[in-house]
Amino acid sequence: MSRLLLGVDGGNTKTVAVVVSDEGAILGSGRQGCGDIHNAMGPETAVQQIVGAAASALAAAGVDASDLAAAVFSLAGADWPEDFAYLRAELQRRLALPDEPEVVNDAVGGLRSGSDDMVGVAVVIGTYAAVAGRNENGDLFHLGFWPDSTGAHALGSQGLASIWRHMLGLGPETSLVARALERFGAADAEQLLHVLTRIDAPEEGSQAARFADAVLDEAEAGDRVARTIVQTVAGRMGDYARVCANRTGQLGTPFPLVLCGSVLRHPSPLLRSVLLSRIPDGQPVYPDVEPVAGAVLLAADRIGARPDLTHLHTPLAASPETGG
Template structure:
């Protein structure tokens, strides 16, 4: 069999893997559960999920692990050197030719094929990563001091309705909208469900109200507007840090900033609008790009590039044209 190239995007909501040949043709796809060593029930469970997605993709391609010429692992939870070391040991005997990085890097090539630029992904959580012109890398990891993504919106909305209920905050349409979203009758019931010792809402369930927050902001609720604008500022601010740390702003030229993730890619996203309004102040010369591919496709392009395959227009077009259906990658 011809050499294959493997891209993996592992997060908390899912892990996805794609297998491509040297022409960019996707030959197999697989998905599984949480591949984040911080978010899974154990690090070993995260490894098992990542390998399950890979094996499903290889089986669909009629291939084996031995056929993989290069694998690009883009994994949530690769935040410190010991995290990378853990994965290096876990994968050493399985995929000898590989790179292991935080999942934030997967999105860069989804809007900037050169792989040089900043990626700002806001899905359930947020991941920000950058690659400079000389190859310098930086990702936000645990440096982020603000809750961002859908979960960040949920946390701030939850705080706002509780303060309003106590008479310590402004009235907001979220007071009725949030409980209604979860088929609850009051803020008190919402507070109980979010915080009780047994049977409490999961992080994913909490994040599920993000669209309620953005809808309230779009409708003009002042509290929701403030939450959304703060989220946009935070995302732009950390993107600016990433650009500076990797030398992207040093030359004074254009800087590609790739937006991805459900919060930023939603139609008429007020979070994206807020971020884009703040971006020029944080990254002079910023050129925003909406992601045209799912993050796992960006990881696959990394695998091809790192494996010595030139990312020509033909390769990019073939990969985009042979991706699995959108429903395959939906959370």
């Protein structure tokens, strides 16, 4: 009889849950919104999204939480000891899980998606970003996006800021202006500002993240402003990955560098090349699975299973504006 696994990936744009058999068959799935307790409208709202996605997956599979052999939650914003304690307690209580679930930072789930032995460094770049490193002794170090704005949000918000500066005569011309006017249906930069900041506008962070693909496109096409933005954001992520490698004693010899998240699937090589230049010891690994696969694999590890995750493969050309 198959043992059942629950894997949940909680990001800033979406939270995805799947129930799979120990062989890898997807039995049910669920999807909700932001599952980051630091970035949603409070921890309670984030937990509701996580629980909603998990409950939908269980219902779709026609099973109860008591039927699960293991459950793992790979979550953006799971950064501090109190975060983990809160999330473990709330998720076990609200989902009526038979055992306390494993909760990890989403960069740890990312590392597992590309490393069977969980050794190496992972860089996850979606709406925001996170990095994690783990060595052969099991020593783990991870960082959320706290030090600097990163990910699709940083790319998009800095791209939009360059448009405001140009509009005011404070910055150079950039092809990002035309891309933004087209994207948001505005006639000029001032109307664009109104579209994005009026009182009935969608939340600014999500709008900025939606513009990340345009910044990457224009950078690849040679726009100097866009290239500077991409190089800055990529350099930050490379620096933080190097910190993780250093904190876990992996600098100086080759180690797996797992690169995942929707931004890193953009066709332009610029961001990846700048990031890699900061960590020459890193040997890039690009998992071709959905982010939730890391949580599934961690759950499988808990019971010694080796599921086939063919059904969780993801297209490599996904757009960064939809990333977690």
